[in-house]
Amino acid sequence: DQQVKQNSPSLSVQEGRISILNCDYTNSMFDYFLWYKKYPAEGPTFLISISSIKDKNEDGRFTVFLNKSAKHLSLHIVPSQPGDSAVYFCAATGSARQLTFGSGTQLTVLP
């Protein structure tokens, strides 16, 4: 029973273009959503988050969009850079502050 799903295991994008990573969730009790980035042999690094009371949060090249009615969120990276190549995890949490992760999307940015 996957409560957080990332249906695309991989994504390749040309340098300078937009990367869009998607995530769906099923639990209506989730009220805070986070994106983490993971390089090989390192732990996940917090990237950006959004509260359920918002529909957009922006931080530099990274923007997260939340569509509560569709239970869908997405991460936009513009412009994409080769250093952005990593595995991106979507995570969701509620009042217990326990993260439920998706299975990740491997982003490859081609020079």
Added chain:
Amino acid sequence: EAGVAQSPRYKIIEKRQSVAFWCNPISGHATLYWYQQILGQGPKLLIQFQNNGVVDDSQLPKDRFSAERLKGVDSTLKIQPAKLEDSAVYLCASSDQNTYEQYFGPGTRLTVT
């Protein structure tokens, strides 16, 4: 500010042996988490501590896994005896009690042969 520290980084053991992992959270972070990440999956919560008390250990296989957080700072996670399916990366994370963001250590990659 120092991040979350974990040791060892890598461990190889035979099945039925025991192993222990250590975690030192970010200074001042009251909440500490242990996750298990199997290859190709996202991290899954094993146990959550608030200071030195257990908040949730419902996902911890208690017949073989144990964890403690003495004095509300460092934590250890133990597996005894290990099984082949315990091969995974064990991640420790910590958070401030006023925020949702969790900060992760580098993890310990365990291989059980």
